[in-house]
Structure formats: structure tokens, C-alpha cells
Amino acid sequence: MSTTNHAQRTTAAAARERLAGYRHRFDARFEAYFDSLSEHLDTPPLSRFTPRCLDLLRDLSLRGGKRLRVALLYEAAHLVTDEEPPGLEEAALSIELLQTHGLVHDDIIDDAPVRRGGPSTYYAYRREFPGDPRTALGLAVLAGDLAAFLSMQVLLEAAAPAAVKQGMLEVQLRAGAETVAGQITDLERDFEPLPSEDLLHTVCEYKSTRYSILAPLRLGLLAAGEHLADHDERLRRYATLAGISGQMRDDYLDLFGDERTTGKSPGSDIRSGRRSYAVRAVLAAATTAERTLLESALGDPGCTAATIDRIRGIARDRGVDDELRAAVRHYAEDAAAEASSWRPHWRTEAVSFFEGLPLWNAQRTQ
Amino acid sequence: MSTTNHAQRTTAAAARERLAGYRHRFDARFEAYFDSLSEHLDTPPLSRFTPRCLDLLRDLSLRGGKRLRVALLYEAAHLVTDEEPPGLEEAALSIELLQTHGLVHDDIIDDAPVRRGGPSTYYAYRREFPGDPRTALGLAVLAGDLAAFLSMQVLLEAAAPAAVKQGMLEVQLRAGAETVAGQITDLERDFEPLPSEDLLHTVCEYKSTRYSILAPLRLGLLAAGEHLADHDERLRRYATLAGISGQMRDDYLDLFGDERTTGKSPGSDIRSGRRSYAVRAVLAAATTAERTLLESALGDPGCTAATIDRIRGIARDRGVDDELRAAVRHYAEDAAAEASSWRPHWRTEAVSFFEGLPLWNAQRTQ
DSSP: OHHHHHHHHHHHHHHHHHHHHHHHHHHHHHHHHHHTHHHHSOOOTTOSHHHHHHHHHHHHHHTOOOOHHHHHHHHHHHTTOSSOOTTHHHHHHHHHHHHHHHHHHHHHHTTOSEETTEEOHHHHHHHHSTTOHHHHHHHHHHHHHHHHHHHHHHHHTOOSOHHHHHHHHHHHHHHHHHHHHHHHHHHHHTTSSSOOHHHHHHHHIIIIIIIIIIHHHHHHHHHTTOOGGGTHHHHHHHHHHHHHHHHHHHHHHHHHOOHHHHSSOSOHHHHTTOOOHHHHHHHHHSOHHHHHHHHHHTTOTTOOHHHHHHHHHHHHHTTHHHHHHHHHHHHHHHHHHHHHTTTTTSOHHHHHHHHHHHHHHHHTTO | OHHHHHHHHHHHHHHHHHHHHHHHHHHHHHHHHHHTHHHHSOOOTTOSHHHHHHHHHHHHHHTOOOOHHHHHHHHHHHTTOSSOOTTHHHHHHHHHHHHHHHHHHHHHHTTOSEETTEEOHHHHHHHHSTTOHHHHHHHHHHHHHHHHHHHHHHHHTOOSOHHHHHHHHHHHHHHHHHHHHHHHHHHHHTTSSSOOHHHHHHHHIIIIIIIIIIHHHHHHHHHTTOOGGGTHHHHHHHHHHHHHHHHHHHHHHHHHOOHHHHSSOSOHHHHTTOOOHHHHHHHHHSOHHHHHHHHHHTTOTTOOHHHHHHHHHHHHHTTHHHHHHHHHHHHHHHHHHHHHTTTTTSOHHHHHHHHHHHHHHHHTTO
16 A cells, blocks of 8 residues: 555656646747737737737736646657657647636636636726726626637647648637536536536536546647547546546645645635535535535625634534545546556556646645 | 619619528528537536527527628639539538627627527526526626637538638638727727727728628638639728728618618617717717717717707718718728729629629618
8 A cells, every 4th residue: 555655656746747847838838929929910900908908818828827738738749759749839829728718708707806816807807997897897708709719720820730730620629619518517507406426527527627638638649640539538538537536636625725735715615606526525415404504605705714614624524525535536546547558559658647647636635 | 873873773682682592591501500519519418508508599690680791701602613612601600600609799798688689698698597697697608609619610510621621710710819809999999089980990890891791701712712812902902891881881870770771779879888980970070069968978878869869960960971871882882893893803793792782781871
């Protein structure tokens, strides 16, 4: 047991290091993209609002997080080749621009003032038009739309063969459409008093796994010249397992995480009424009285830290924390096992990355 | 003069007839697209909200207007060939799905309850979630996003050569991005007390001409195998002139139109604070006292019919109606003249359509 844990920790550490390397390089490329954007985009000469919109998209995009998607993309290509095939850079830009699109519109939908440690695009506009929320809303909707078009347009600039480019567009347009369906189902979820775990898996699959894990894997293999149809089932299995593990970990941290580590106060899912994996597990395990407490806190933005504390206590009494941590590890190990089965087909170093990534993610519950 | 008018009327009547033919055929094809959409789109099995979203997109799309864009597309191909080249059907679907995307988001931005004689998607959702405007807003934003992705995805299904498909995607993605820039500039326009006519031309060009006229022309020629670069200047000239003429006509009708003909009560631009060509012309020609009256009516949803009547009276006293009608005709004739110059290069019948269309549009001020 301790040997396995040690091996897992080593694989996980290696994955983490590679991740940091991709991030650094991509961030410079992303900045260069925005610097030269005016050459690619014909904007109205007399408009001051249009450059402001591009500035806000740039700010949000460059405040980006871990760039996990970019790492998945590059490592997927490395499954096949140690060279960097053409089209990979544009695929990376496309992935992160699609993410920017999603964040801008998500923050409208959630009425969220903060994103990536700065103002959300919606709230940046609300601050610029204090007496005029409709203009702010309109400009934020349009900013998100623009990011969506740009995310597809950038793929057309890839120096890859026509068939590869077309395949990439197919992957990204599907990812975009399926993510919308996932977001719709996410809104639907919160109308269910006790959503089934299957529904939560569905939301996770469509809302995040498809564009965050599966699409980068597909794009990387496409760029490297692989035929997707030959591998799609294994990619899907890996993506689904890693996706559930990652989402459960996020949901766990939102309720049980240490504010000093996570950087945000716990319970935001409860306050926003989001029936996460953690919230669902507490609802399912609680007594009637306990459930009534949680139900009344759900969707109450003013719910106090003391109430969140009480709910966390209930959750621990019912063993929800241990159960969730075990599930996070279980799905991560299944994902890693799936990646291990790729060893005969694909390059060892990249396979190790895909093994390590979910394990590293799973460790981040401690 | 009367001979010219008679010739213009004949050309215009022919254009109108061809228009009706395209509309009928396209509407059937568009319905079939929505009927088979579930085969192309992977949606979450447990979701009820996702099919509802698709239904609303279908309803709005099939309530479509004159399908002018589709006619422009088909006639652009007919400039080159009397056959129907592959890819034209998908281009038509893409054009109208992009339009649906724009309408859904526009009606959020304008807070508009009605569209194409039925509820806007936003207000359809508001009616379904009466106590929950945020969910309604979120679902409407997502519905518009989905239409945008679908509008690009459908192009990938075209049985056209790879280079043509890629060219079409380029055209539509540019059109999408430039339209967003136009909508942003449109919001900006209404912060100017007296926007210049140049700013109005810019809004018209980016907000509607690019995706409504220029993109269909480009797509039709692409499908027919033409190299766009050889023709783009003449397409742009035609599109810009026809676009300004059409927008001025719409703005004219909004102030001076007969409710029995237009089907809507006049003055909606004034009530929504839109500094249209007509509003701008009145502002520019009015006395200080008259301008104060108009300024106080601008953006007041409760502005009475009597006030609109008074403003219309002022406009007529200042000759704004005659001036606008003359400008509509002037731009239409310039567009028709541009089309006439295509006669040596392209097929006569289609050239006649492009001559007739702006003239027919210009007649609709009477």
C-alpha cells in the first residue's frame, strides 16, 4: 500500500512539473495572439467600445489558470511523436479562447462578480456603466460571442493539412455545442430536489469533460496524424473517469477545503444553490431535520459561515467527506489504469503523464 | 424619367418573384434540418431543458422572414452557373442559423419581448420561469450560443471540396465576429448625442451588411468555384450601397411608415433610444426647442403616440422625409449600377436580380 502510494506520488509529481512548462510557454503565445489580433480582425474604425471589448477578453484570457487543457493537448500529440506537429499552437489558442467564451457567459448566467482573481467581464462592464445594467449585460453577451467566433477562426490559420484543420474544427464545434447542452442541464439540475448521481455525471460529462479533456485529447492526436475513430473509445473512457474525479474533487474542496489552501471561503456551492456531488451526498445521507437545514441554506447568498460550518459537521458525522475522498481516488485510479493500457500503442513518457495527472488531481483533496 | 421608373419597376418585380421561390424551398429544407438535428447533436440523455431549447430555436428559425440572405446566396452562385453547386444548401442553413443566433442575443440586449410575430426566445423563457429571471436569462444566452455553434457545424457537412468548405467557414466566422463588433458599435452609437452619418454607415456596414449581404454573396461565389479575391471589391461596393439603402428604408419606415402596411406602430426607434438615420436627420435639422422635445422622447418606452406624431410633423416640416426617401433611392440606384457593371463577367439573369433587389427595396417606402 505504501509502495503504491509512493509510486503514485512520483508519477503525480512528474505530471505536475510538465504542466508548469506548458503553461509558461503557452501564456507567452497567448499574449502574442492578442497583440496581433487587430491584424486578423476587421473592426469598425470609429468605435472605442470594440477595442475595450478586446482588452477585456485579453485580460480575462491572460489571467488564465493552470492551462491543464493545453497540457492535455500537447501530451496527446506526444503519445504519437516527440516533435511538435503543425496546428498544435492554434489548437491550444482555440481551446483557451473557447474557455474564455464559456467563462464570460457563465459569469452572466451565475451573476458572478469575480473570475480568476479579477472582475468578471460582466462586472467589469457593470462598473463602467454604473447606472445602465442593460448596456453592461449587452456588452458582456457580445464579448462572449466574439470569443466563440475567434476560438474557431484561429484554427483556420493552422499550417496543418486541410483534413486535419477540418477535423479540428469538427472537434471544437462539437465541444462548443455539447458544452452548451451541459450548461443547460446544469441549470436544470438545480430544479431537482435530489438529483441522481447519474444526472451529476451527465452534467460533468457535457459541461466540462467534453471540452476540457476529451477535445484537447482529440485535437492533439489529430495534429499528430492519428485517425480518431481508431482511438475514440479509449479517449472517452479516460476523459469520463478523469472528469468525474476532478469534478468530485472540486465539489469536495468547496465544502471541506481549507480556506488557506483553496483561497476562497467554503460553501459557495451551497450559497449559489448548486447541487454538487458533495451537496447531493449530504442531502442523501442526512436526517429529515438536517436536510431541512441544508435545503433552507441552498441558494441563499447570505447563508452564514456558521451555517456552512454546521452543514460541514453534519456531512462529517455522516461520513460524506471520507466517502467523497474515496470516490475521487477511485475514479482517478480507474482513469490512470485506462491510461496504463495505452502503453503498448503509444509513447511511454506521454502515457505516464496521463497516468499521473488524475492521481495528482486526486491528491489535492488533502 | 417615367420610362426609367417603369423599367426599374419591372426589374424589381422580377426580383421579388424569384425571392418568393427561394423562400418556399428553403423553409422546407430548414424544417428538415431541425427534424434530423438530434442525429447530429449529442445531447444529454437525462435533460428535458435541452430539447426545449432546440424547440425554441426551431420555432424562431422557422418563423423566419423573407429569407433575403438565402436568395442572395443562390443568386450569387447563379452569377456563375445555372446548376446548383454542392455546399449551397449548407451555406443557406449556416446563414439562417447565424441569423437565429444574432436574433436570440439581440433580444436579450434590447430586452425585446416580440420577434417575428411571436415571443422572443428570452421572453419565451421568462414566461416559463416567471419568478426566476436569472434562469430565463441564462437559458436564452445559451440558446443563442448553441445556434452560433450549429451555424458553423452545418458547413462541415457540405459535400463540397475541402478548400471550398474552409473558405465558407472563413467567411461565416468573419461575418460572425464582425457582426459582434457592429453590435458593440451600435450600443456605442446611442451614447452620442448626435452621431455622425459616418458612424451610422459604420454601424450599418458591420452590424448588418457584412453578414446579411456580403457573406451570402461570398458564399455563393465560393460554392460556384470562383476565387473571392478576384471579385471582393465589387462585392463589397454592392453590399455597402445596398446595405445603407436598406437600413435607411427601415429607419424611414419606423418613423414615417403606415402602421397598416408595416404591421407595427411607428416610433419604436425613438422609444428605444436608437439614433437611427431618421432620428439623426431630425436631430440635425431641428430647432433647439424641437430637439429638446425629441431628446426627451428618446429612450422613453412610455413615449405617447401623440408625441411621435408631433416629432413626425417636425420631421416633415424640415423635409426629412423627402430627403431620406431620396437618399434611399440614391443608394439603391448606385447599388443597381454596380450590379450592372457585372454584366460582362457574369450571367445576365442573376445580374438582373442584383440590379432589381435594391430597387425593389427602395420602392417599399411608399
